[in-house]
């Protein structure tokens with residue numbers, strides 16, 4: 130394997146992170162200026178929590194409108210969240226291992242008995258995210274429902290996530306080709322992208338380095354892109370739902386089994 | 396924060412009653428939110444600003460987009476807030492809205508009529524024999540209940556029947572009530588709807604008046620006034636002051652056995668939920684209970700009802716800013732009502748009633764448009780139905 134530009138990468142990650150923090154801080158200052166009321170913890174009652182959980186994690190309202198849209202959104206939501214969780218966990222364990230505070234978990238998940246679990250998790254949620262992005266693009270360009278936003282940045286984001294997922298699979302397959310292991314079978318998607326299948330037999334190290342650079346840097350760049358993209362709604366929607374769920378606790382029109390039936394444009 | 400939480404899913408677009416008549420991105424919530432965000436971050440150029448302002452005022456603030464938004468963004472409140480902020484920044488409302496708001500500010504009613512004429516409907520109705528007893532003024536008699544007629548039912552000759560019938564029904568139920576008459580203020584909710592920065596002060600003045608007068612319960616027969624007194628004044632009025640919509644109160648009176656609809660009204664009707672009563676205040680059941688209590692009357696629901704009720708276009712100052720759009724919206728609602736095969740469309744709001752009548756005219760529909768009091772009056776005391784009231788009022792006016 131070729132050496133990878135780790136120092137440059139970490140520098141890039143820190144810059145992107147700082148930019149994200151700064152953007153969110155600036156926005157936060159604007160948001161609290163516009164907020165009529167704070168979120169009183171006293172309003173955090175069980176029905177409110179339930180509404181929030183249903184809406185944020187299960188997206189019940191979307192389900193009542195369209196099962197297909199719900200499925201696409203769930204795939205992107207859970208795929209993205211789970212892969213982010215995996216990357217973050219790996220990163221934190223790596224840092225902890227440097228100061229011997231990871232209780233051996235870094236090695237356990239990186240090449241020990243926990244490795245298959247990491248591979249299954251990554252491949253499964255990668256597949257889910259890939260399917261969600263592909264579904265969203267198909268809906269946008271093939272089905273073209275009337276409510277589709279003609280905002281090119283939304284298309285860009287979907288393609289971006291799709292390419293990141295693909296590059297993740299390719300990276301995994303190149304790593305497997307360069308240093309095979311008995312546990313590679315757990316990477317059930319990575320196996321599909323084995324370079325030999327595409328006639329790539331030479332220069333695997335270079336391929337690996339280039340794919341790594343693309344995957345790692347585009348992953349970090351998401352941090353900087355987040356405040357300017359539709360991804361911001363993944364942070365804000367749960368907050369707005371929480372604020373309104375508390376506000377609307379007394380309302381009885383939160384959910385309507387017949388929503389779809391009334392929808393004027395189908 | 397809500398501006399940036401939009402997922403651009405377009406659900407609001409699919410449901411917006413104005414977009415259905417004028418399909419432009421700037422009309423729907425997604426478009427408006429996008430522009431608002433740009434105003435805050437980078438600013439809008441002249442053309443885009445013009446488009447945004449058109450969208451902002453070509454909106455009945457019906458709240459349908461809020462109901463269907465998966466993120467549950469408080470859209471209609473944002474529009475009202477945006478209107479107010481723009482006015483404060485020197486970008487005023489459309490000309491017709493300004494005239495209307497000026498009338499409210501200067502005359503304390505949206506009809507720009509002398510306040511002395513406000514309670515005349517009660518006197519005329521008593522002289523015409525439409526009431527069981529004269530309606531007393533609050534300043535002479537502080538009854539346990541105050542009936543708040545609102546500007547439209549007080550001043551508009553075509554809608555005064557609503558005030559008369561409401562008073563008569565309260566009398567039939569033995570309710571001890573009085574009215575403010577010439578002292579009744581405009582609820583000022585239209586100031587809020589159209590973004591007038593004077594709303595907060597106006598609301599405080601009215602709340603002070605109610606408190607000074609020692610009023611304990613207010614019954615309102617207009618959905619717009621109800622939204623004003625009940626929701627817009629929330630936090631200003633003390634919890635001890637109960638504000639009820641007439642339908643809530645009549646439903647209660649019927650259930651308690653104080654008011655009994657006895658006569659058969661054999662009609663098939665459909666019910667139109669006013670946005671301010673339904674979506675904004677979740678009063679869906681009570682008006683329907685009243686209709687179900689009338690013998691012989693059968694209620695058939697329209698395709699869109701309850702939280703999905705299609706707006707007739709009378710709210711948010713839309714009728715003033717874009718009357719042609721309001722006409723198309725009410726025509727669409729009338730066509731939905733016709734689909735049910737009903738003979739009449741019933742609503743508990745005089746403003747919606749006027750709006751729907753625009754629709755029957757536009758579609759040359761034979762469908763009748765009634766206020767809910769008309770249905771109940773026909774069953775309780777038909778001698779005070781709309782036809783009798785209009786005849787009696789005309790006779791008195793012509794001497």
Ligand code: SF4
Nearest residue numbers: 401402404405407464
């Ligand atoms: S429904 Fe809500 S989240 Fe979806 S586009 Fe409209 S405002 Fe945005």
Ligand code: SF4
Nearest residue numbers: 411454455457458460
């Ligand atoms: S409040 Fe009603 S009219 Fe205005 S944008 Fe929303 S759905 Fe459309």
